[in-house]
Amino acid sequence: MTKRQFHVGIVGGGIGGLCLAQGLKKAGIRVSVFERDRARRDRLQDYRIHISPKGSRSLHKCLPHHLFKAFVETCGGEGNSFRFLTERMEELLTLDLRGEDHPVERHRSASRITLRQILLSGLDEVVHFHKMFERYDIAGDGQIIMHFADGTNATCDVLVGADGGGSRVRQQYLPDAQRVDTGVVGIAGKALLTEETRSRLPSSVLRGAGLVMTPERCGMFMALQEFRDNPVRPAGSIGGNDEAAALQPGALFDNTMSYVMWAYGGYRTDIEKGRPLEQMSGNDLQALVLGLIRTWHPDFHRLIAASDPATISVLRIRTSTPVAEWQTTRVTLIGDAIHSMTPYRGMGANIALQDAALLCRKLAAAAEEAQSLEVAIHDYERQMRDYGFAAVRTSLKALEQSVADKGLGFMLMKLFFRLINRAPPLKRLVFANLGSD
Numbered sequence: 001m002t003k004r005q006f007h008v009g010i011v012g013g014g015i016g017g018l019c020l021a022q023g024l025k026k027a028g029i030r031v032s033v034f035e036r037d038r039a040r041r042d043r044l045q046d047y048r049i050h051i052s053p054k055g056s057r058s059l060h061k062c063l064p065h066h067l068f069k070a071f072v073e074t075c076g077g078e079g080n081s082f083r084f085l086t087e088r089m090e091e092l093l094t095l096d097l098r099g100e101d102h103p104v105e106r107h108r109s110a111s112r113i114t115l116r117q118i119l120l121s122g123l124d125e126v127v128h129f130h131k132m133f134e135r136y137d138i139a140g141d142g143q144i145i146m147h148f149a150d151g152t153n154a155t156c157d158v159l160v161g162a163d164g165g166g167s168r169v170r171q172q173y174l175p176d177a178q179r180v181d182t183g184v185v186g187i188a189g190k191a192l193l194t195e196e197t198r199s200r201l202p203s204s205v206l207r208g209a210g211l212v213m214t215p216e217r218c219g220m221f222m223a224l225q226e227f228r229d230n231p232v233r234p235a236g237s238i239g240g241n242d243e244a245a246a247l248q249p250g251a252l253f254d255n256t257m258s259y260v261m262w263a264y265g266g267y268r269t270d271i272e273k274g275r276p277l278e279q280m281s282g283n284d285l286q287a288l289v290l291g292l293i294r295t296w297h298p299d300f301h302r303l304i305a306a307s308d309p310a311t312i313s314v315l316r317i318r319t320s321t322p323v324a325e326w327q328t329t330r331v332t333l334i335g336d337a338i339h340s341m342t343p344y345r346g347m348g349a350n351i352a353l354q355d356a357a358l359l360c361r362k363l364a365a366a367a368e369e370a371q372s373l374e375v376a377i378h379d380y381e382r383q384m385r386d387y388g389f390a391a392v393r394t395s396l397k398a399l400e401q402s403v404a405d406k407g408l409g410f411m412l413m414k415l416f417f418r419l420i421n422r423a424p425p426l427k428r429l430v431f432a433n434l435g436s437d
Helices: 015-026 053-062 065-074 112-120 168-173 195-200 282-292 298-305 348-367 373-403 407-421 424-435
Strands: 007-011 030-034 048-051 081-086 091-096 108-111 133-138 144-148 153-156 158-161 179-192 209-213 218-227 259-267 313-320 331-333
Touching: 007 015, 007 144, 007 153, 015 030, 015 053, 015 112, 015 348, 030 153, 048 053, 048 112, 048 218, 048 348, 053 065, 053 348, 065 108, 065 112, 091 407, 108 112, 108 218, 133 168, 144 158, 158 168, 168 331, 179 282, 179 298, 179 373, 209 407, 218 373, 259 282, 259 298, 259 373, 282 298, 282 313, 313 373, 331 373, 348 373
Parallel strands: 007 030, 007 158, 081 209, 158 331
Antiparallel strands: 048 108, 081 091, 133 144, 144 153, 179 259, 179 313, 209 218, 218 259
16 A cells, blocks of 8 residues: 655654654654754763663664664663662662562663663654754745754655753743743762772662652652673773674673763752852762751762762753643644653653654554544553643652642651551552552
8 A cells, every 4th residue: 555655754763762763764764863963972961761671662663673672681780679768778668579570560760861862863864953043934835844053954745843951842832831940959960880980889879779768858869770791891981882783783881881870969059159050070069969968877978979070960850831722833843842841750761762652653544544633642642641731740840849848738648658668469569559550
């Protein structure tokens, strides 16, 4: 059967945009990605990312078999648990991740850099680098003309903004859709697991992932990223991995040295003293965090002190505001470009992957002439708004629970977690609800 022919232009080569491009290519739909980075090896500094069962299913739908296999084989070990801890290293609740045997739909721990390189694999003719999007126009025949900062332009039949929280596509298409500053900032870093740091770090910080809950207006996330069958490398060798690259020729696998990542979060007004955090060096940020956690358990101090200052950075945390239903056109948005959320539930990338898989399926149906492009995009947007902005609300609530003034509610939450921790059936129910993200 002859397919309807159309060309999809994607602005933004992050995880969501590239997953969509892989899915469209797999479906036989012409696609081009326009990415502002100068080359595929940009963005070498980044952290691990949690891929939920829904996120893993979305990758499985969009990727060809050999690339999904490469994704699975380059994920880190799950660490077997997710823990809720106090700042005194007291266990409140531990959720066991063992026993997950589904080949696709399971929790995974991936390097964001490695995942992006996998998603880029095989797209050499699709992805166009060093293309800073400025605006689009609609021609008389309905063609969409994309204009770039270098003076060039390109045309497409469907334009997808996958260009992140500061999306220029969204700013033109939905100017009333806003992101707001939560007032919370994150300071994050990595302790690379060399032989030396492994010997110095306590076992308490080398176990899976955990959220540190405190009675103050702050908290901290930490997670082990343990790459399987990966020999320990000398300190400082963050990039370059011939072993993983051998899994799929053409994929540049970087950042595969095992590490523990951490992210301290709190209100800027509580943390910042005079000089803006963004102007501070990694060494200064490291000293700042050590001062902020001076009353915490010494094991947390050892983790921060063992971290490479070059990996420590500041994240300004923002969130999208609700957007009313808009009139569907052949311009649409995925991921942070439309429903940017806080990182406090680890949902952002997974929702972007869900967007990519859903939009790919709808456009593939349009290619088979099962429905028009406008109807396909409308169906996608209707569903995306529901689950996307529900995730925005959930993530904002998690942020507030972590860093807001806590009082009696915090004491009750600690008690509740301890009770659940002693009741395996309740623990399985809590984990099932978390897993549904």
